Amino acid sequence: MMMSTIVLFLAGLSVVVATTSPKLIYFDARGAAELSRVLFKVGDLEFEDFRYPIVTKEGGGFETSEFSAAKSKNEFAANMDRVPLLEINGQKIGQSKAIERYIANKCGLMGADDVDRAIVDCITENVRDIKDKWGKIRMMGGFGNSPEKEAAMSKWFNGGELSEWLVKLEKSLPNSSSEGFAVGSKTSYADVSIWHLLRDTFPDATVVSEAEKKAKCQKLTKIATRLSDLPAIKNWIKSRPKTVF
Amino acid sequence: PTQKRNRKIMTEYTLKYFDIRGLAETSRILFALSGTPFTDFRFPIDFTTWAMVEKKNAEANGELDINMGKVPVLVIREGGVTKELGQSRTIDRYLAKKFGFMGTNEFESATIDMLGEHVRDIYQKYSEAKANKKGEEEVAAKTKFLTEEMPKWLSKLEKLVGSGGFSVGGRRSLSDVNIFILLLDAIDDKAGMSVAVTAANATKLNAIADSVAADAKTWLDSRPVTIY
Numbered sequence: 256m257m258m259s260t261i262v263l264f265l266a267g268l269s270v271v272v273a274t275t276s277p278k279l280i281y282f283d284a285r286g287a288a289e290l291s292r293v294l295f296k297v298g299d300l301e302f303e304d305f306r307y308p309i310v311t312k313e314g315g316g317f318e319t320s321e322f323s324a325a326k327s328k329n330e331f332a333a334n335m336d337r338v339p340l341l342e343i344n345g346q347k348i349g350q351s352k353a354i355e356r357y358i359a360n361k362c363g364l365m366g367a368d369d370v371d372r373a374i375v376d377c378i379t380e381n382v383r384d385i386k387d388k389w390g391k392i393r394m395m396g397g398f399g400n401s402p403e404k405e406a407a408m409s410k411w412f413n414g415g416e417l418s419e420w421l422v423k424l425e426k427s428l429p430n431s432s433s434e435g436f437a438v439g440s441k442t443s444y445a446d447v448s449i450w451h452l453l454r455d456t457f458p459d460a461t462v463v464s465e466a467e468k469k470a471k472c473q474k475l476t477k478i479a480t481r482l483s484d485l486p487a488i489k490n491w492i493k494s495r496p497k498t499v500f
Numbered sequence: 501p502t503q504k505r506n507r508k509i510m511t512e513y514t515l516k517y518f519d520i521r522g523l524a525e526t527s528r529i530l531f532a533l534s535g536t537p538f539t540d541f542r543f544p545i546d547f548t549t550w551a552m553v554e555k556k557n558a559e560a561n562g563e564l565d566i567n568m569g570k571v572p573v574l575v576i577r578e579g580g581v582t583k584e585l586g587q588s589r590t591i592d593r594y595l596a597k598k599f600g601f602m603g604t605n606e607f608e609s610a611t612i613d614m615l616g617e618h619v620r621d622i623y624q625k626y627s628e629a630k631a632n633k634k635g636e637e638e639v640a641a642k643t644k645f646l647t648e649e650m651p652k653w654l655s656k657l658e659k660l661v662g663s664g665g666f667s668v669g670g671r672r673s674l675s676d677v678n679i680f681i682l683l684l685d686a687i688d689d690k691a692g693m694s695v696a697v698t699a700a701n702a703t704k705l706n707a708i709a710d711s712v713a714a715d716a717k718t719w720l721d722s723r724p725v726t727i728y
Contacts, residue, residue: 332660334614335656346607348614349614349617350613352613352617353613357606361606370585374585376587377586381587426562426568
């Protein structure tokens, strides 16, 4: 009886002493926040995964009333009235990429020294360029379909556009990196962003696999495979909320 | 007693880009503000034919692989070791950190990073507004954006920066240079941009841009004059 009381008392104390975890604020979607969430998981840093609900309206469109209310109260001023936002001990950082770099830095996922850090930064920007090109195709004319969008998607996958980018991305990796690692021999933000591009971005896994084969991007495939097998990523994929986007 | 001489390892920088301001100008200004010498390598562009033979050769030789075949590329030579970096903003952040322009703690660093991304977003919206348009149509689109949209974005950005000519931490940082480029260097319609700044009442942003212009005066007065 005495021991359990002491244990409970100490547990209570540690709760009082702990600082609040960072709070990631976004919609209930993967979108521009998912890479941040994965970085927290891979970096083993606790965070509050705050999500504004998205409600599909009858007859099409979405409603995000809680988000809109908070926006009108200037809660997202740090991100020029948008999300995601990272709240750390009352201070706010906006911009998904700045947030990702902050988390990666905090978790030791930014390479071993200043130059490696910059190479990690460079490779993630290369990945971003590819994702941005895909983003333009995906959002062509809005959420719906169109002949132009279908043609662009066909060119991206079957037409080899994605493969061409993967060839260039593969060539941008330093020759000195270890197998399965984008930079050096430690897991970095670059590895996570490559995994995210190849395994968590496109709706059809077979089509991406074909693009990788066409590109012969063995280094990129090895990185994506190694990251897929990390318990942190496996568990997150299993447990995360399932959302449309 | 004999004095030991401390041989400081000098770092040699070569910044390879087109002969324009474009995406490399922020880095060039960082070199200037820090007083660091660098080789300002410029690939020529023929603006009538858009020929860029030397850049294409460099691409074919694999010199631009780190940046997926594009420019800029920063070559860093230190103690017999050569490393390369691609992506203009990565280069900006690397140099800023090296020269002490990324803040003094991780929150300042993240804020400077964030403000740079905000400037990037604003310029991207301006670019999108005028994309695929030519001649009078392009001029009209640019003017429309500067009159109707730019002031709204500048107002939002204004809320996030410090006063006295410094956006973060009361000292020179990368985001100051980003703001200078947006307000005074990237947009050809200088008068239109100036009106937008006034319409937004962006007095702090204005002070920051002017402050950088003053500190970088020697470079700005002597750099090659180019259309873009």
